Amino acid sequence: MNFTLHIWRQKNAAAKGKFETYKVHDISPDCSFLEMLDILNEQLIHDKIAHPVCFDNDCREGICGMCGLYINGRPHGNDDGVTTCQLHMRKFRDGDEIWIEPWRAKAFPVICDLVVDRSAFDKIIQAGGYISVTTGGVPDANCIPIPKDVADRAMDAAECIGCGACVAACKNASAMLFVGAKVAHLSLLPQGQPEARQRVKKMVMKMDELGFGSCTNILACEAECPKQIKRQNIARLNRQFIASLFDGNRRDDD
Amino acid sequence: MAHERIVRIHSISKKLLVGLFASFLVVFLFFHMSANLLILLHDDGAAYTAFCHFMGTNPLVKVAEVALFGSFFIHIVLASYLWLCNRRKRPVGYHKRSRTRTAAASKLAMITGSLLLICLVFHFYDFYLVKMNVVEGLYMVKLEELNNSDINEDAIWTADEEGEYKEFTETGLRWFEITSKTNSDVWLNNLTKEDTEILQQVYRNINTEPDFYHMAHEKFTKWHIVLCYLLFFALVGIHIRHGFESLFQTFGLNNRRYAPVIKWCGIIYTWIICLGFSTVTLGVFFGL
Numbered sequence: 001m002n003f004t005l006h007i008w009r010q011k012n013a014a015a016k017g018k019f020e021t022y023k024v025h026d027i028s029p030d031c032s033f034l035e036m037l038d039i040l041n042e043q044l045i046h047d048k049i050a051h052p053v054c055f056d057n058d059c060r061e062g063i064c065g066m067c068g069l070y071i072n073g074r075p076h077g078n079d080d081g082v083t084t085c086q087l088h089m090r091k092f093r094d095g096d097e098i099w100i101e102p103w104r105a106k107a108f109p110v111i112c113d114l115v116v117d118r119s120a121f122d123k124i125i126q127a128g129g130y131i132s133v134t135t136g137g138v139p140d141a142n143c144i145p146i147p148k149d150v151a152d153r154a155m156d157a158a159e160c161i162g163c164g165a166c167v168a169a170c171k172n173a174s175a176m177l178f179v180g181a182k183v184a185h186l187s188l189l190p191q192g193q194p195e196a197r198q199r200v201k202k203m204v205m206k207m208d209e210l211g212f213g214s215c216t217n218i219l220a221c222e223a224e225c226p227k228q229i230k231r232q233n234i235a236r237l238n239r240q241f242i243a244s245l246f247d248g249n250r251r252d253d254d
Numbered sequence: 255m256a257h258e259r260i261v262r263i264h265s266i267s268k269k270l271l272v273g274l275f276a277s278f279l280v281v282f283l284f285f286h287m288s289a290n291l292l293i294l295l296h297d298d299g300a301a302y303t304a305f306c307h308f309m310g311t312n313p314l315v316k317v318a319e320v321a322l323f324g325s326f327f328i329h330i331v332l333a334s335y336l337w338l339c340n341r342r343k344r345p346v347g348y349h350k351r352s353r354t355r356t357a358a359a360s361k362l363a364m365i366t367g368s369l370l371l372i373c374l375v376f377h378f379y380d381f382y383l384v385k386m387n388v389v390e391g392l393y394m395v396k397l398e399e400l401n402n403s404d405i406n407e408d409a410i411w412t413a414d415e416e417g418e419y420k421e422f423t424e425t426g427l428r429w430f431e432i433t434s435k436t437n438s439d440v441w442l443n444n445l446t447k448e449d450t451e452i453l454q455q456v457y458r459n460i461n462t463e464p465d466f467y468h469m470a471h472e473k474f475t476k477w478h479i480v481l482c483y484l485l486f487f488a489l490v491g492i493h494i495r496h497g498f499e500s501l502f503q504t505f506g507l508n509n510r511r512y513a514p515v516i517k518w519c520g521i522i523y524t525w526i527i528c529l530g531f532s533t534v535t536l537g538v539f540f541g542l
Contacts, residue, residue: 107343172343208265214339216340238504
């Protein structure tokens with residue numbers, strides 16, 4: 001398969017970027033999108049045309065959340081429920097023009113080409129996405145009964161890999177689905193419940209501070225999430241946030 | 255700084271406020287639509303006129319009216335503020351237009367909201383500003399009030415040289431014409447501004463009220479106005495289609511079990527509002 005690639009090139013955070021056009025030939029339909037970019041980079045190095053294209057990647061199994069490209073108007077490209085590394089070239093037509101852009105958000109500044117700084121997510125987690133209770137030794141497997149349904153919902157929320165597609169897809173660059181998923185997987189389980197109200201407030205405050213937008217319920221985040229995190233996690237976040245406003249037991253949260 | 259702590263509002267709180275005031279508007283729409291359906295009763299507008307009189311004179315309604323306008327104002331201002339704030343969250347946009355599949359009603363909420371604001375200005379011009387005495391419309395006055403009021407005979411009769419009243423003046427003739435045309439035993443209605451001025455010359459201290467029943471009939475017999483109002487109702491529908499579900503989501507009332515129920519309630523509510531308003535408009539147009 002042959003493709004024409006329009007790739008955003010930007011030397012560094014301060015530089016002004018622009019699209020460059022490259023052509024790649026004889027790409028296997030079973031090639032992943034990142035492998036296709038590897039082939040392009042080999043070609044660029046070999047032909048000494050330009051510096052290789054920078055893009056984030058790590059596990060290439062769809063579980064680490066490192067890769068994330070805005071491909072032809074969609075985060076992670078034109079396949080549902082997959083990350084960029086799991087997107088295969090068979091999803092495109094031979095001869096297609098492909099526009100590749102980095103995530104665009106005030107909170108995710110571009111570092112180089114297609115790489116963005118997603119440490120804002122880490123800062124949100126640092127603000128409250130943890131359990132600080134002393135858990136002691138490993139408890140007996142069944143000493144804390146958790147209904148299967150609750151455990152499933154917590155696990156579904158914990159699937160979030162923090163790739164940032166929700167922010168990239170959202171018209172407002174909101175991180176509500178990410179924060180909702182993190183708040184949900186911690187607060188659904190007994191260990192995370194004692195700090196639930198302080199956690200939600202701290203994480204929301206940090207999210208606002210870092211320059212993410214507010215949710216206007218367009219739900220593009222849900223549509224583009226590679227882990228198919230559901231909108232109900234945002235509703236739960238809202239619910240817990242409202243509860244936190246009426247929490248009389250304020251500690252170090254404000 | 256203390257003032258910063260007070261002024262700083264969380265993004266979720268802003269959205270909650272937008273939703274809170276919108277919920278009042280959503281409920282109001284059902285009330286407005288139900289009241290409008292009274293126009294279609296075959297009673298020459300008796301029920302609707304009585305309702306309008308109640309709404310125009312009851313002090314509690316005045317309070318509710320202030321709350322309603324306050325809700326409109328805060329909803330519009332906060333939603334616009336949120337929109338402006340959110341625009342700044344992506345300083346550099348994407349080159350390729352988004353191809354994410356989302357509900358158009360939600361994506362276009364700001365556009366439908368802005369168009370609704372323009373429609374509301376025209377709607378107010380048609381009806382509400384008549385009540386505020388800014389625009390001329392049609393009026394009505396209670397017959398009981400006329401009967402209990404003194405007649406200013408100078409305005410009706412022409413006095414001769416000896417001071418005796420002999421014949422109608424022009425005002426008196428118009429007055430006679432106006433007072434004899436009523437087909438209601440409660441209201442003298444369908445009066446123009448000029449009619450009310452003549453009545454006020456003849457009767458002292460009478461209160462006229464807007465005649466919304468005849469105003470609706472006057473407006474909704476013109477096809478282009480009917481068409482504009484149908485588009486207005488469609489916009490209302492699209493906006494509520496987003497707003498109804500969004501309310502439950504914002505207040506955290508959406509979960510896996512309720513989601514389909516909320517969705518269908520939203521669809522049904524939207525259709526009830528749209529069809530209810532459209533039925534009144536089309537009913538008047540086709541003389542049902």
